[in-house]
Amino acid sequence: xxxxxxxxxxxxxxxxxxxxxxxxxxxxxxxxxxxxxxxxxxxxxxxxxxxxxxxxxxxxxxxxxxxxxxxxxxxxxxxxxxxxxxxxxxxxxxxxxxxxxxxxxxxxxxxxxxxxxxxxxxxxxxxxxxxxxxxxxxxxxxxxxxxxxxxxxxxxxxxxxxxxxxxxxxxxxxxxxxxxxxxxxxxxxxxxxxxxxxxxxxxxxxxxxxxxxxxxxxxxxxxxxxxxxxxxxxxx
Numbered sequence: 020x021x022x023x024x025x026x027x028x029x030x031x032x033x034x035x036x037x038x039x040x041x042x043x044x045x046x047x048x049x050x051x052x053x054x055x056x057x058x059x060x061x062x063x064x065x066x067x068x069x070x071x072x073x074x075x076x077x078x079x080x081x082x083x084x085x086x087x088x089x090x091x092x093x094x095x096x097x098x099x100x101x102x103x104x105x106x107x108x109x110x111x112x113x114x115x116x117x118x119x120x121x122x123x124x125x126x127x128x129x130x131x132x133x134x135x136x137x138x139x140x141x142x143x144x145x146x147x148x149x150x151x152x153x154x155x156x157x158x159x160x161x162x163x164x165x166x167x168x169x170x171x172x173x174x175x176x177x178x179x180x181x182x183x184x185x186x187x188x189x190x191x192x193x194x195x196x197x198x199x200x201x202x203x204x205x206x207x208x209x210x211x212x213x214x215x216x217x218x219x220x221x222x223x224x225x226x227x228x229x230x231x232x233x234x235x236x237x238x239x240x241x242x243x244x245x246x247x248x249x250x251x252x253x254x255x
Contacts, residue, residue: 041158041177047165049175053204053252059241061206061248062087068102069212072221076211079225083232086110088245090154093118093138100145107146112244114152120214124159152176178208190226
């Protein structure tokens with residue numbers, strides 16, 4: 020009996036891990052980076068658009084001539100469509116991060132579909148054509164979620180490194196969390212906004228991004244968008 024309990028507990032722990040693990044593939048394939056050792060890295064930003072920090076981040080990226088990928092929450096796009104347009108007009112890639120940022124593990128297929136479609140409409144209304152990229156809130160998914168995502172014509176995108184910038188007290192802390200893990204071919208998860216509130220302070224993230232780009236450019240790293248990384252990862 021004890022053995023069965025231990026096995027069941029282990030199975031539940033593994034299931035829970037795969038529901039949230041950014042590089043887990045049990046519940047469907049998702050792109051989470053290029054081959055290890057590549058000199059490409061992709062900066063991605065979730066939970067925007069967000070006033071004023073999305074614009075401040077855009078200025079940092081422009082200073083370094085770097086393009087990034089932004090995963091927008093639909094109801095923030097409706098609230099600040101001018102910010103969404105500014106991101107796209109500056110050449111960055113915009114993806115779908117659902118309309119209200121629910122944890123999809125616990126949502127019905129009908130709710131998941133509506134969240135994605137409502138976000139797609141909000142982005143389309145604000146800036147027209149945009150990418151087919153999708154990132155689930157918190158990375159959460161269960162069996163069937165990514166199949167539904169693909170049925171809607173979207174491509175699931177995860178990450179390989181996170182800066183945990185939502186709870187960092189200093190920009191240096193974010194830089195250490197990211198910089199200690201970059202090995203090439205990485206997708207870096209950061210945030211220009213917060214799912215909890217519009218107007219969240221992301222000044223520490225913008226400072227950390229400035230330092231990280233400077234640091235890794237000096238080591239010959241190239242910062243690319245997710246579509247660029249995906250194209251370079253395709254078999255020749």
